Amino acid sequence: MKKIHLLLVKAFIWPFITTFFVVMFILLMFFLFKWVDDLIGKGFEWYTILELMYYASAANVSMALPLSILLSSIMTFGSLGENYELVAIKSAGISLQKAMQPLFVVIIILTIGSFLFSNYMLPKANLKFGSLLYDVRNKKLSFLIKPGVFNNSIPNYSIRVDKKDDDGTLHNIMIYDHKGNGGIPKIIMAKQGLMEKTSDGKFLVLKLKDGVQYEEQANNSGIYNPRQIFYRNRFKETEPRFDLSSFEMNRTDPNAFGNSTPMLNLKGIARKQDSLTKVLDTFNRNTGINMANNFKQNNIAKGYTKIKAPVKKIDDVILKTIPNGSRKQSIENAFGSVSAINQSLTNDAPRAKDLTGEIIFARIEYQRKFTLAASCILLFFIGAPLGAIIRKGGMGLPVVMAISFFLVYHILTTVAEKSAREGSLNPIFAMWIAVIVLSPLAAFLTYKATVDSALFDVNYYKQFFTKLFRIKQRQP
Template sequence: MKILDRYILVTYLKTFFSVFIILMFIFVLQTIWLYINELAGKDLDIWIVLKFLWFVSPRLIPLVLPLTILVTSLMVFGNFSENYEFAAMKSTGISLQRAMRSLTVFILLLSFTAFLFANNVIPWSEYKWQNLRRNIAQVSPSMVIAEGQFSQIGDDFNIKVGEKSGDRDQFLKDVVIHKKDPSRPNGNFTVIIADNGELASEEGSNTLSLILKDGNYYDDVQQKDPKKQLRQPFAKSYFEEYAINIDLTAFNNTDVEKENELSNQNMYKMSELFVEIDSLSVSYSKDIRLFSENMYYRSGVSKFSDYTKIDSVSTDTLETILNIFPKKRQAEIVDMALNNIKGTIQSVGSKKNEFKVKTKRLNKFEMALHDKYVLAFACIILFFVGAPLGAIIRKGGMGLPMVVAIVLFLTYHFIGIFAKNSAEDGTLHPFIATWLSTVIMLPLSVWLTYRATTDQGIFDIDSFVQRIGRLFGKKASDNELPE
């Protein structure tokens, strides 16, 4: 390696690692801010918190690495231009392409490493993070109880609250509890509704007291006589204060290292994604085929397979067929047909929602597959956006280059987010949505590289002004011609 290549590479690497550490620190702080509710107030060891952050860090790389390359390229090449180092290189016959040679090799190696990282490390860390997150959620019952939905605590209670408050979320409003009875295992026969509640427990105790205030207690009465049971008898009582003791032994013995069965598209490697996508596609196609066949048989058309012109039956013909039956029977036939149509419409509507969910899941898996390739190509393309742009603007440091880099990266990132959101519901193909932002940046990188290597600015203002002047000058001369 020549001295010039070593100098450029070392300068780039120093800035690269500095920017990477700073950006990684910022994104980790953002992660702490997002998940502070899941970590605070649970008496977790600092080792568990650090492990949580360690597992969540790899999923930040697809954001941090491309931004780091863009910022570093702008800063380094802006410094070279600002300090006239590129001018000195060009005076000795060294072009911009030649100066970028060592960095191009580094970026290619880095892109390949990013691809391997996305294919191997990120799926592993995603599973570890989601697994640890679920185990941490079981440490504190107050965190398990979510607002606006039923949450199970232990084996006997399903609790729903409208609102939580307090420094430990111990105060509850609009509490609904479904209590299971071991002697009646076939359902939830006891319902407790209270306006307010409070979670209280003594330090070191394995019992949690749920104190309910101003509520009602409903208990279904099970009758042996089927006729009496049809009346659905129940017992109701009102209480001003009612305490429920919940055994916390299972929560206090929660193993945060326990391996749960978790699965989402970000936990798969490429080889596994190919298998999963193929399996989901086959299953999806099979479900559509079976549903269409089922609807065809339900319509009754298959019974008229011997009639070749069944599609051309007119309204008059149908009325003639109805006239064969008595008036009372005709009304029954019409009502039956209407009910069948309504049932078919409901069935199609429910299946439509089911297929929409399956389509969304399949699209997510396809996007997860392409994301592994996109990360590698994004590193290369953003380098060829940042490096020539830094040489053109001729400004280094953390000021203007940082602003330009953030604007470019936010544009790149937001295009990708909007495209992926559109792809989830089937508006865009997953392949197009995943590659769209990178493909948009590709011509920009080619154009900037061409402008920088030919010693041109982003816009040639002098040439633009001259062309405008010639245009107006030509119009003025045309107006001065004699008639």
């Protein structure tokens, strides 16, 4: 019995490791394709890009782990069925459920590990990934000179060259210096130049040769003066410096993103949800009080009297009960009150919508910690019996079946989550709807695999339809 358990575990582990890293690689390529415009051409160090890919791969575990479990379980039992090893195991008196027990223990370990990872490691990875990606996306383009195009990457300067050699030599250079001089730019033109950085990398030095500098004196009075001073200086060589401090990527403190919901564990999400609920309740209560104040009657005591006035009944048309001289003022007051209510609701509605959306998102992220673990068990009970039924190993049919079922699971989860964030579904039900829908399918496949059903056997269906057609032909 122990040898069979060891055989099954070994048959599962290697496909699982292989498929896990293959899926992680594919998802990482998708990440690079998505953010390639923000990574290429910005002068990043290689270790910065590797660090970003490392954090991105940690964030992709939530999708790679269930898919790899589904794919490896189909491949394992499909290979056992294709090589008649599963038949030998059943002939020894071991049912499919008992054969699945050692792998179920492995899946439980992976499930517990995935829950601990999503609760403790994933928030930290999301925190590092979010802060680093923010810095990457907000870093300015590196100074790339393109011939025939004005480059405005350096603040207060516009640089254009006609030609650029492979060794970095520039030809026919034109520089507009917008710094100072009352908004009137200085113009520098040179026939040739060479671009270099200082040893500390803080300044860009442009060694210009055979050029001229034009400068016009600013007029303080703001009136055009035809005798305004105009300078023209010719030079053989000059070396203007440009500050490159704006091109340095300053790393943002990750704690600045620490209150974001995907970067919190279960306790943090629960505390944030409670605080958001209290803020929303206070906001709704204050809004209700402000709205009620617009409908209160202003009572002004004019003195005391023993005369009892009869109760005045207000007709459907309220204006009839108001004296003619006060009707215009009453309409203006009512219009002002309605305008104030409308303006208040217009200002308060976005805030209430944002708070409600944050509470829903917090509830979704709270349930996501558990659905990741539950999906590992669910997809195993879909993949293992499915592999025993199709009896095909390798990367052919098992991959197609695994991707098909995973797409169903992923689409159900994505659509339900989107509906929950829009307020159409309960967040708890939305995050568990894929598990609820696919659990009967897992039980059905397990039953069919136990009774050796030919559910995906093409020959079985051919024989069935052939017999059906023969019966129809024999009927008069």
